[in-house]
Amino acid sequence: MSKPNGDVHCSEMQTRLQDTIQAQTFEALRRSAHAQKVAAKSVVWKDGMEQPEIGILCQGYLRFQRNGLDGRRQIVGLVVPGDIVGERVCRRSDMSLEAATDATIYWFDRKVYDALLRSDPLLRRKHYLNSMAQVDRLRWLTLMIGALRPNERVATLLLSGKFFMPWRAQSHDRGVLTLALNRRDIADLLATTPETICRTLKAFEKEGLIEMIDPVQVRVLDRAGLVARAALTEESAGLADIMQPHRAIETSAA
Template sequence: MAAGATHRPVQTRCADCPIRYRAVCSHCEAKDFEELERIKTYRTYAPGETIAWAGEHMPLVGSVVDGVAMLSSTLPDGRRQMVGLLLPSDFVGRPGRAGLSFDVVAATEITLCMFNKSEFERMVGRSPHIEHRLLEMTLDELDAAREWMLLLGRKTAREKIASLFVIMARRDAELHRHVPRDGLSFPLHITREAMADYLGLTIETVSRQISALRRQGLIELGDNRMVHVPDFAKLIDQSGDDADGGVLV
């Protein structure tokens, strides 16, 4: 992991963790939590701080507890492309592999619940619950990558912005064990600049499309960067998807 992270004393028991029901530990039994409590540590990174570089040895793995990180790749000529976002409950690191294929950079202040990788790997070998959950998360990540390819390749600017809001709304609802519904609210952690990088748009286009969604009453922006969605089905319609997540053609 990159240097510079702030270490925090453990303040949250695993059973009380805000990502408890969606993280890699979501299927754990009591004995698993006892071991996780023993080996975990919290690290906090400031916005813009590098959490890990592509290809470097990564001795720690863990979960995003709060905040957002960006996955990006740097081309030989210095150009950078964002290839994904890590949201609360997402897993950072690759058990069984020396390092990562992409840079991991904090988009906001971010707190990670981290484990020594060798200890975690041994625990995975003893716990089918963690191994099964890692497989589930890997498949979810594959689905998200395919969705992202569609989003970048075929969707309009309006559909891209609406799709990102739909994704974040669904993830926040899942984290709180809710079903996405009319009137939901979720935090918009990333800046418009980060949204532009992620979606392959200019900042001006992002701002115009967000303003258009507001004028049409599809979203409302509140205090502390909260996004309120009066009618979730209408927002999904703007994303180019149907209510079941399929693409409208």
């Protein structure tokens, strides 16, 4: 369901855009924007649908998905808060873009956006960096699935999750991660099963690496231990940083 321009919350746009583009560009985008509330599991785009306007995901998560030859769903990419929507990095004829959670997208008039891209170098830079972040995320996901075992992928997700899911830092290397995606989505993203996800989290908790506060909140207790379980070195663990669109999604400290 789309809302009229008057229901666009400037504070959300400011959080995602205003620090990185010119004030007049922000104002022009704000005037052309309209908000779309997307319910979880709703289709945003699939092959054959009209090309959507370009926009920015302000809240929630979207997933690029397809069915493999075995009929199993594969999540081949995520769109996270702050990402540009409408420039389909993952475009394939057998793929769709759906809402993994309830989401809010602010769509902009494409003609206005394209004109601003030509006139504002700061917007061009943001657009480029955002597109490259999505490409890097695809590369990292491909590497993770191709090179790591399922339990190593889960450990890597816990290390990189703070860059695209809510994270409440409690010290330099400790904090609480909120798993914003459900178990099935996480399993399909990591090419494993929900049962493996649950079993691995329980094993990590038993080893003292994490604490499961509740089914969606994970307290990271031993980052070095997770790095070891992910079969990474401290240097290569930094590759997890490319999962972020621009910065961690910080929430208030506990």
